[in-house]
Amino acid sequence: MNTENNILVKLHNAGFKQNNKWLVEGVSLTVEKGKIVTLIGPNGSGKSTTAKIALGIYKNIEGNVEKYTNKVGYVPQKISIDWTLPLRVCDFMLLTESISEKDIDEALSLTGVIHLKNKNLGNLSGGEFQRVLIARAISKKPELLVLDEPVQGVDYTGEIALYELIKNISDTLSCGILLISHDLHTVMTATDHVVCLNGHVCCSGSPMDVAKNNEYKALFGEKASQILTVYEHKHDHVHSDEGEIKKN
């Protein structure tokens, strides 16, 4: 464990080639304790690939990855549960680690799906399943949390509440988070460091730096860079709103 500089995972010039085609190359990034690093980029830009490189799922990679923790929580982008597996939510929560009943209940309550605890996974809706996936990843109190489009299919109010939850987790557990998200609003406000990908690293830095970057503007359009200012204007309002949503 590298305690001196709190580094959890460090990619140095990492890349992955499949069938002679680079999925992503030359990525360098560092996830530290208590920090949120977000990957953004268009479809096929190598966001999920980068996450899988960081997690050690891909083995024959270029460059190198240094991982300093084994306590990892992962929410993959795609997961399909086979019908032949009778699996309830509570079984799924125990998949990779034996955690206490209390921690399971707590995590399921935080993501708002405690009522589904004994339901079969196959009977959940997309948004419900996504909430269960997040609950499973946080219930094991990981040091590194990798979230690949964690709120896909979740309703709008739930989306805000879940992002708020993710931010809280990063603070309370002081775990590092590698987040992949399409939602530029969230990316630009709750993130410490943004990496903009398009097969390689286009630009990276603080949300403010990235928003001003010309390559970012070229990739997401002029409007995207204004989001930050728009959001900052709205900030107080959204914040009080979120308090109400949480009470619901």
Place this chain on the structure above:
Amino acid sequence: MFDDFFVRALFAGIGIAFVTGPLGCFVVWRRLSYFGDTLAHSALLGVTMAYTLDLNIAISVFLISSVIALILIQLQKKTNLPGDALLGLLAHSSLAVGLVVIGFLTFIRFDIMGLLFGDILAVTTDDLLIIWTGGALILLVLKLIWKPLFASTVNYELAEAEGLNPDRAKAIFTILMAAVIAISIKMVGLLLITGMLIIPAAMARNISDSPQKMVIFSIIGGLLSVVLGLYSSLEFNTSSGPSIIAAALVLFILSLFKIKQSIKLKN
């Protein structure tokens, strides 16, 4: 007590059912039924090797099946053929080679039917020892690799990302498959071993809502099939393997009624 051939057969069958129950669930979950078939077919080669080299049948079958499994894993990495074609290639060629070798061994009297469909008369006290110690070992190892194996059955990347080493669990599981075939070949016969793995597990799927329950029902289903099958085999003078599998099929058909009920309840 073990002087009676029927008591020996019963205890052998019970020992086997305890092992095929949980392993069969993984065969169903991981869609490995044809893989099981391939290993079972290759067991014939193991049997011929046992006769020629005067080895114990179970040990010889275990060795040959493990080798075939390793060859399969290598072929999967090195060729572009689809998995089922490779399995078919290995299954039928090892069966054919086994039968050809038997043709050459004219000095040994083979009970081919017994090999293919099982023979309760053939179970000796030594076999019982192998089944129970081997079975206990298989279950112990399965318990040790349960978490990574199950997690990677649900989702490989999740298991790999969270540090469970699914590749190692898969390799060990492959060896366990070879072992379960080795200990059950005398009882069920090599053509029907996969049935013993799959049918009780499929029956259990119909009546369970959690993985643990499915394993337990699969064991119970296997035990019932063995007892019912062996008694009817004695009664009607039929081969032990087919009788056990037929009993398992009856249980499976009964379990379908439970599905119908639960579908009705949902509507």
